[in-house]
Amino acid sequence: MLKLQNIGKHYDKKVILENINLEIDTGEIVSLLGPSGSGKTTLLSIILGLTKADQGKIIFNDVDLSNVSMKERGFNIVFQDYALFPHINAYENIVYGVKNKKGLVSEKEIKEYIEFLELTPHLTKKIGELSGGQKQRVALARTLVTKPKILLLDEPLSALDGVIKESIKERIKSIAKEFKLTTILVTHDPEEALTLSDKILIINQGNISQFGTPYEIINQPSNGFVQEFILKQLQIKRQNIYHLFGEKYA
Known part of the structure; x- marks a missing residue:
């Protein structure tokens, strides 16, 4: 609470x-x-x-x-403009915040978040190749993998x-x-x-x-x-x- x-x-x-x-x-x-x-x-x-x-x-x-x-x-927060990095692909954006935090989230859990948000077909795309809804889902996935106590x-x-x-x-x-x-x-x-x-x-x-x-x-x-x-x-x-x-x- x-x-x-x-x-x-x-x-x-x-x-x-x-x-x-x-x-x-x-x-x-x-x-x-x-x-x-x-x-x-x-x-x-x-x-x-x-x-x-x-x-x-x-x-x-x-x-x-x-x-x-x-x-x-x-x-953790998802900002209005998503704040995604345009020079890396969707998957790299998703795991960016946890790549130096070993043990916070497993590869299996990351995969589950990605599948939950139906992002599997878009993982290798650069941010500029994504639609608005896809960008929003990438931003949500990037936040969820950090396991926030409040979103x-x-x-x-x-x-x-x-x-x-x-x-x-x-x-x-x-x-x-x-x-x-x-x-x-x-x-x-x-x-x-x-x-x-x-x-x-x-x-x-x-x-x-x-x-x-x-x-x-x-x-x-x-x-x-x-x-x-x-x-x-x-x-x-x-x-x-x-x-x-x-x-x-x-």
Whole structure:
């Protein structure tokens, strides 16, 4: 379980995050959702350990990680631009982070991750030869082979569309379920959050507007901002929820 207790962050005199409190259970997919500048990317960076909070605690499995380095936390991230190396092939990208870490992952496990993400036919291709969805799967495989305790995703679907986007959504769901891997992702798209997540944290101006399941967000918005941000951005009415998300959200 990951717990955030009273997390706060300021830059100069500007409040970026204030009094962020939440608990995320093992294997859950949680979206950090909000408009640009709301603080969601900063919160992801604080969880990763890339940015240090000004106040509060980050507790993982009852251990306080607030002053633990990013490397020692054992979390890992897939960045929005994938951050793959163009001069080496897909397989070399996948194993790049573990080639000097003997014993972390076996060749059999690496093969299983590759097969799970259906990357076997693409291993010898350079990154420039891959489609957007294939690049995303390579980035996911490279992260999974490091055996992260938590998987962090920064706008994982923003560069994808159509069938490819839906395919990657299903991959992320499968990864969380198959490996019981807590997954936290940043998105600005309410539809992505509602269709992908077990729970959604909606942030506005550095504060939590609501934290709940997709059903709760749709049917029990905590305030006017949540209602407007979700429903207006989707440009739908409540009675049309069924057609997008299925009967349980109607």
